[in-house]
Amino acid sequence: MTPPIGIRARLARAAPVVAAPTAITVLTAAGAVQTHREPLVAVALCALAIATSAALVWSDAKGMPLIVGLAVLAAGVTLACWGDPRNLGWFGACVIAGWAALVLPTRWAIAVGAALAAEFAVMLAVVSREPGWVTWMFGVALTCGAFVFVRRQRELVARLHAAQAELAERARTDERHRIAREMHDFVGHSLTVALLHLGSARLALDDDLDAARTALAEAETATRDSLDDVRAAVGLMRSTDNNVAPPAPGIADVPDLVDSYRNAGADVHLDVRGTPARVTASRSLTAYRVVQESLTNAVRHGNGGPIGVRIDATADHTRITVRNCCSTPAQHRSGTGIAAMNERLAAVGGTLSSGPAPGGWLVEAVIPS
Secondary structure, eight states: OOOOOOOHHHHHHHHHHHHHHHHHHHOOOOOOOOTTHHHHHHHHHHHHHHHHHHHHHHOOOOHHHHHHHHHHHHHHHHHHHHTTTTTTTHHHHHHHHHHHHHHHHHHHHHHHHHHHHHHHHHHHHHOOOOOOOHHHHHHHHHHHHHHHHHHHHHHHHHHHHHHHHHHHHHHHHHHHHHHHHHHHHHHHHHHHHHHHHHHHHHTTTTHHHHHHHHHHHHHHHHHHHHHHHHHHHHHHHHOOTTTTOOOOOGGHHHHHHHHHHHHHOOEEEEEEEEOOSSHHHHHHHHHHHHHHHHHHHHHHHTTOOOOOEEEEESEEEEEEEEEETTTOOOOOOOOOOHHHHHHHHTTTEEEEEEEEEEEEEEEEEEEEE
């Protein structure tokens, strides 16, 4: 959506349209009066300036039509001020040069400025040797160059505003993707654990009511934790304090994550080797999310089979391996979880591979230290 144009921007756009025709008309009249033209001639030249300027503005002329119109205006100024280098009406030539520089491409604007300067050179050679003609030559050239610079600055500002808007939109898109990843991670994990407890409760209803009550209580706790996480995330998005951030889990919290699945009845084995504490905070969060998403997928598609989680931390990298021993490739389809893991790992310079392995499905992530 195009942002509304402010009053200052409207005035900046309207000023050349209104000021240039008005200035050319006034200067043409002043030049005719100063050179003592006949009243009918002065009126005719002013009428020509008004009609030509109005036609150019009304039609929003560009390219060759504008060049022809400016040539007519220059001819009117020349007829009004002919022969006198001290005539103030010659400022009309500077206005015409500035108009051309603001609207026309640079090469055409320079051509118009050169033609106007050549006119004064002809005056110097044919009419008189007064140095005032040289002054007007430099005046036209300076005006043309200054307004070309102004136009380029305006174009640069417009491009910068467009780039700024694009960056802002990209930042909003990245933030939406980040929020979607976070919501998918902790909500998916909590709901998966809750479903495991609910499944255990359903199976235990007929044989062990106490176990069923315990499983339902665990499911209730997992669901409540998920709701608290959602509320915290929404509250963070509404907060205006950029320094407020919820504590992020890390690789040191993986054992608690595995325990939550074990308590829900999943058969998960964890093997940690090396010193994971040496991993940076962002990479530590990435490692945690990879294990979380992999366990969620393994529980969802693994038919209750054993799941092996191995973390190897070295000075150069951290390798995470999650093996699901009882799932088939058809059960694992590419979804938002795999895409989210790929995005997270790409952000920290890591790599991810997932696919069928002997006896099941294997996810392997490598995170540089």
